[in-house]
Amino acid sequence: MAAVTNPFTAGTWVMEPKPQNIWGVPHTSWFFAMGVGGALFINRALFGVELGRIMGMAVADLLSMILIGIGGLILIGDLGKPLRVLRALLNPRTSWISVGAIADFVFLILDGLWVIADLEWQGARPFAGLPWAGNSPLGIAFQVIAGAAAFIVIVYPGLVLAASPSIPFWNTTLIPLQFLSFAFASAVGLALIFALWLPVPPALLTTWAGAEILLLAATLLLFVAHLIQGSASHATAKVSVARLLKGELQVPFVWGTLIAGLLLPLLLGLYGAFAASPAPGWLAISALLTLPGNWLSKYTVIKAGSYAPFL
Amino acid sequence: MPRWGMVIDLARCVGCYACTIACKVENGTPPGVWYAPVYEREVGSYPTAKRLFLPTLCFHCKNPPCMKACPTKAISKREDGIVLVDSNKCCGSRACVAACPYGALTFVEEIKGEFGDELTPWERARYPQDGVGTVQKCTLCAHRIDQGNLEPACVQTCPTHCRIFGDLDDPGSEVSKLIREHNGTQARPEAGTDPSVFYLR
Numbered sequence: 001m002a003a004v005t006n007p008f009t010a011g012t013w014v015m016e017p018k019p020q021n022i023w024g025v026p027h028t029s030w031f032f033a034m035g036v037g038g039a040l041f042i043n044r045a046l047f048g049v050e051l052g053r054i055m056g057m058a059v060a061d062l063l064s065m066i067l068i069g070i071g072g073l074i075l076i077g078d079l080g081k082p083l084r085v086l087r088a089l090l091n092p093r094t095s096w097i098s099v100g101a102i103a104d105f106v107f108l109i110l111d112g113l114w115v116i117a118d119l120e121w122q123g124a125r126p127f128a129g130l131p132w133a134g135n136s137p138l139g140i141a142f143q144v145i146a147g148a149a150a151f152i153v154i155v156y157p158g159l160v161l162a163a164s165p166s167i168p169f170w171n172t173t174l175i176p177l178q179f180l181s182f183a184f185a186s187a188v189g190l191a192l193i194f195a196l197w198l199p200v201p202p203a204l205l206t207t208w209a210g211a212e213i214l215l216l217a218a219t220l221l222l223f224v225a226h227l228i229q230g231s232a233s234h235a236t237a238k239v240s241v242a243r244l245l246k247g248e249l250q251v252p253f254v255w256g257t258l259i260a261g262l263l264l265p266l267l268l269g270l271y272g273a274f275a276a277s278p279a280p281g282w283l284a285i286s287a288l289l290t291l292p293g294n295w296l297s298k299y300t301v302i303k304a305g306s307y308a309p310f311l
Numbered sequence: 312m313p314r315w316g317m318v319i320d321l322a323r324c325v326g327c328y329a330c331t332i333a334c335k336v337e338n339g340t341p342p343g344v345w346y347a348p349v350y351e352r353e354v355g356s357y358p359t360a361k362r363l364f365l366p367t368l369c370f371h372c373k374n375p376p377c378m379k380a381c382p383t384k385a386i387s388k389r390e391d392g393i394v395l396v397d398s399n400k401c402c403g404s405r406a407c408v409a410a411c412p413y414g415a416l417t418f419v420e421e422i423k424g425e426f427g428d429e430l431t432p433w434e435r436a437r438y439p440q441d442g443v444g445t446v447q448k449c450t451l452c453a454h455r456i457d458q459g460n461l462e463p464a465c466v467q468t469c470p471t472h473c474r475i476f477g478d479l480d481d482p483g484s485e486v487s488k489l490i491r492e493h494n495g496t497q498a499r500p501e502a503g504t505d506p507s508v509f510y511l512r
Contacts, residue, residue: 015350015352015365016352018414020409022405022408022409022418023405023409079402079403079404079444080401080402080403080404080405080418080419080420080443080444080445080446081401081402081403081444081445082402084383084400084401084402084403085402087382087383087384087385087400087402088382088383088402088404089382090382090383090384091381091382091383091384094378094379094380095379095380095381095382095406096380097380097382097404097406098382098383101382160380160406160409161409163376163379163380163410164376164380164409164410165376165410165412165499165502165503165504166376166409166410166411166412166413166414166502167409305409307412307414308412308499310412310413310414310498310499311365311498311510
């Protein structure tokens with residue numbers, strides 16, 4: 001028999017890195033909505049970043065519930081068998097999707113109960129008598145548990161990607177950290193946008209702007225670290241980095257995420273925060289840019305994922 | 312209890328794709344679903360151009376990342392090491408497809424006939440009509456193995472004896488001897504999956 005070249009000894013890959021094509025726009029939107037939603041709730045509950053009230057209910061909590069609900073609906077709609085969604089709660093021991101699905105449900109239930117207790121209707125608060133209303137111990141417990149669930153909701157999509165040994169560019173803890181910092185940057189950004197219509201004291205606005213600047217800088221550093229790690233760690237991750245920086249994903253990643261979504265908002269934020277007096281308009285524009293930047297960052301990182309050749 | 316596995320001798324593969332076709336016939340997989348594909352690559356240039364062939368299948372890992380990633384527990388590992396997907400439990404999240412380092416799982420978006428929209432009688436009988444929206448993968452022909460003495464269809468069909476099937480836990484089995492004698496290698500060992508498929512040479 002004629003000798004066939006042996007890939008083990010010839011050093012030649014029979015396969016080539018293969019871009020993943022199973023996840024795309026729906027997953028990006030799901031990850032984005034859940035991240036921003038979770039961060040809005042934590043910002044309000046832990047740091048007091050309010051977006052105002054509507055019918056007595058905290059807008060931040062309502063918006064958080066709506067965004068996480070939308071994220072959940074996108075997730076369900078993207079399943080091959082949406083009616084089996086409840087089965088996705090069955091494997092929290094090893095599956096991050098399962099952990100996340102449980103956290104989604106816990107958050108939606110507790111946040112929903114918490115928010116409804118503050119409802120004002122025609123001058124009355126019909127649910128004020130509920131045992132978790134106000135600052136009751138049960139109410140505080142609801143918020144603590146919902147906050148923990150919100151935190152999981154923010155990071156689990158990143159952990160789903162990071163847990164994948166097949167796609168080296170994803171296989172790093174930097175991804176959940178990126179998701180975390182960009183989610184909080186976007187949530188603080190929303191507060192800066194809402195501040196245009198709310199009576200936020202200048203000192204508080206400067207504090208929020210400072211937080212936004214720090215979060216954007218941290219996110220930018222995390223992306224740079226991810227690119228450096230990808231370039232240095234695995235040949236297939238290097239291919240992913242090349243696709244992001246020089247390939248078909250260059251425009252949405254370099255221009256959409258790094259420049260328009262992070263660097264420009266950072267500079268605008270610095271100008272808006274540290275000008276002679278805080279400039280809410282510039283801060284709002286800066287914050288507005290982070291939202292598409294956040295979405296594009298997730299889209300490009302997901303699309304850049306390539307399966308490593310195994311032989 | 313055996314641990315079923317396979318040795319693939321790359322020096323013997325002639326790229327005839329008989330294994331791929333035998334698998335499709337045996338398992339009735341719809342178009343676009345390949346349990347035992349053979350990857351091919353041409354390297355070099357004339358007069359030293361060569362074609363490389365890489366027969367594959369699900370590697371039935373001892374530590375399967377697909378099973379860990381599955382949120383619905385639709386993927387299970389039998390005592391004999393065969394990893395199976397229960398399409399009645401699969402919700403189609405595709406987490407397993409993303410997790411598998413070997414590209415062994417396929418998400419079935421739709422089932423069409425090979426000869427147009429209308430299925431042939433054979434296709435109607437064999438294609439898993441409820442499989443749309445779920446993930447499918449190689450079963451190592453568990454239904455044949457369970458009958459007693461039958462090998463997977465790809466192994467039985469291979470004309471060059473490139474695919475060899477056997478018990479990896481039995482030091483006297485042909486697969487164990489081949490792995491020992493020819494320094495059998497697993498694909499992407501750094502992924503920590505401990506595949507039950509070994510490549511030779």
